[in-house]
Amino acid sequence: GGPGSVTAAVTVTDHLPSGFLYVTNTGNGTYNAASGQWTVALGASGTTASQSITVQAAAAGLYTNTATITIFGGVSDSNPANNTASTTVLVTAQADLAITTRASTSSALIGDRVTFNVSILNNGPDPVSSTVTATDLLPSGLTFVSSTGDGVYDPITGYWTATPGASGTDVTLNIVAQVVAAGNYTVTASITTLPTGVTDPNLNNNVAQASVSASAPVADLAIFKSASTNSVAVGQQLTFQLELQNLGPDAAPASQLVTIHDSIPAGFQYVSSAGSGSYDPASGLWVVSFGST
Numbered sequence: 445g446g447p448g449s450v451t452a453a454v455t456v457t458d459h460l461p462s463g464f465l466y467v468t469n470t471g472n473g474t475y476n477a478a479s480g481q482w483t484v485a486l487g488a489s490g491t492t493a494s495q496s497i498t499v500q501a502a503a504a505g506l507y508t509n510t511a512t513i514t515i516f517g518g519v520s521d522s523n524p525a526n527n528t529a530s531t532t533v534l535v536t537a538q539a540d541l542a543i544t545t546r547a548s549t550s551s552a553l554i555g556d557r558v559t560f561n562v563s564i565l566n567n568g569p570d571p572v573s574s575t576v577t578a579t580d581l582l583p584s585g586l587t588f589v590s591s592t593g594d595g596v597y598d599p600i601t602g603y604w605t606a607t608p609g610a611s612g613t614d615v616t617l618n619i620v621a622q623v624v625a626a627g628n629y630t631v632t633a634s635i636t637t638l639p640t641g642v643t644d645p646n647l648n649n650n651v652a653q654a655s656v657s658a659s660a661p662v663a664d665l666a667i668f669k670s671a672s673t674n675s676v677a678v679g680q681q682l683t684f685q686l687e688l689q690n691l692g693p694d695a696a697p698a699s700q701l702v703t704i705h706d707s708i709p710a711g712f713q714y715v716s717s718a719g720s721g722s723y724d725p726a727s728g729l730w731v732v733s734f735g736s737t
Contacts, residue, residue, distance in 0.1 A: 452519060456482040456495075458511040463535060464499040471495035482511075504537035504570060504641055537570035537642045541608060542649035543578060545633040552623045553661045553694055557589060560619045560654055562604065562633045568611025570642070575605045577637035580617070585625040585658065593617035607639075623658045630655045661694035667704060681715060688732060704730045 453473075459480035460466055466477040472493040473484025484493040513527040521527060541564055548559040562580055566572055575595070581602025582588055588599035594615035595606025606615040635650040644650065665688065672683040686706060707728030708714050714725040721732030 453483050453485050454493075455514040456484070456511050457514065458482060458495075458497070458509065460497070460499060461507040461509055463501065463503040463505050463507050464509075465502050467498040467500050469495060469497045501535040504535050506532065506534050508532045534641075537572065538568075538645055539570050539572050539608070539611070539639075539642050540567035540646045540649070541565070541572070541576060541635055541638070541642075541644050542567055542646075543633050543635050543652050545580065545631065545652045545654045547631070547654040547656050550655065551657045551659070553659060554623050554626060555661070555700075556623050556658075558586070558621050558623065558656055560621065560631055560633075562593075562617040562619070562652075563614050564606065564608055564635065565614040566608040566611050567646075571610045572608040572639050572642055574639040574641065575607050576635060576639050576642075578604045578606075578633060579636050580604055580619065580631065580633040582619070582621050582631065583629050585623065585627045585629055586621040586631070586656075587624050589620040589622050591617060591619045603636075623656075626659050628655065628657050663694050664691040665689070665702065666691055669706070686719075686730065701731055701733055704732070706730055 457480055458475075460477070469475045469477070471482075472495060473482060475482040475495055475497065477497075482495050484495070486493055508530050509532075510528060510530040513521075543562065543564050545560060545562045548561070549556075552558050560580070562578070564576060564578060579602045580597075582599070591597045591599065593606075594617065595604060597604045597617055597619065599619075604617050606617070608615055631654050633652050633654075635644075638644055668687040668689065670685045670687075672685070676682045684706070686704065688702065688704065705728050706723075708725060717723040717725070721730055723730045
């Protein structure tokens, strides 16, 4: 202000940028929200007038609001360079991203495969067009087999990146793991990095867990042996028949080898063998992979 007095009305034009909705205003003079014009009389040098305009953010984005002075009544402004002022506001999208996870079973045996289903739902209100990062790292005792679903999953880091999309839509990930050791396992899925320009108003649903109790299988393995005949002359051949059975209750892992010792008795000479696995006549060891009940 200064050096003279301003008795005529001063008009300041302050159009609200797109992305904002007018709510109310308070201050000196009058403000017309439709035209964006604020009209006020300043008076003597050194006096100040102010106007507060309350708006509501309606859309995400980076916005610049500019106010420009127009002098009326023949008053000459000695410094037009300060007749315009601007401020920039970043409006972030609001999206309540909720993560859930569940296991295909709560109990498993060593050798079993378990599928973990992970989902991120956009509860809105705004859409999400950039990626969100979640972490879902398998604990020791569970070995990664494969994954399918939306986005990209890295089994080494446990990072999953995907784009949730519009409000009400979700993205999913299915992780298949194999149980390699007994124990109680908790798999935690959590949202670690929000999409660019998005604020999550509810962080309480950004972590979820699924638990699996793994144990070693219990299997009653039984061996049965018979001879093709109970009486044989010197020089004749007979066949010893070995049969291994799993009487349950669980299936033995197919990768687990079972070793049976069956030495040829004195008075007999080995001729040949046939059947599952491998038989060593020198040691009398029969090694077989056995997985079913």
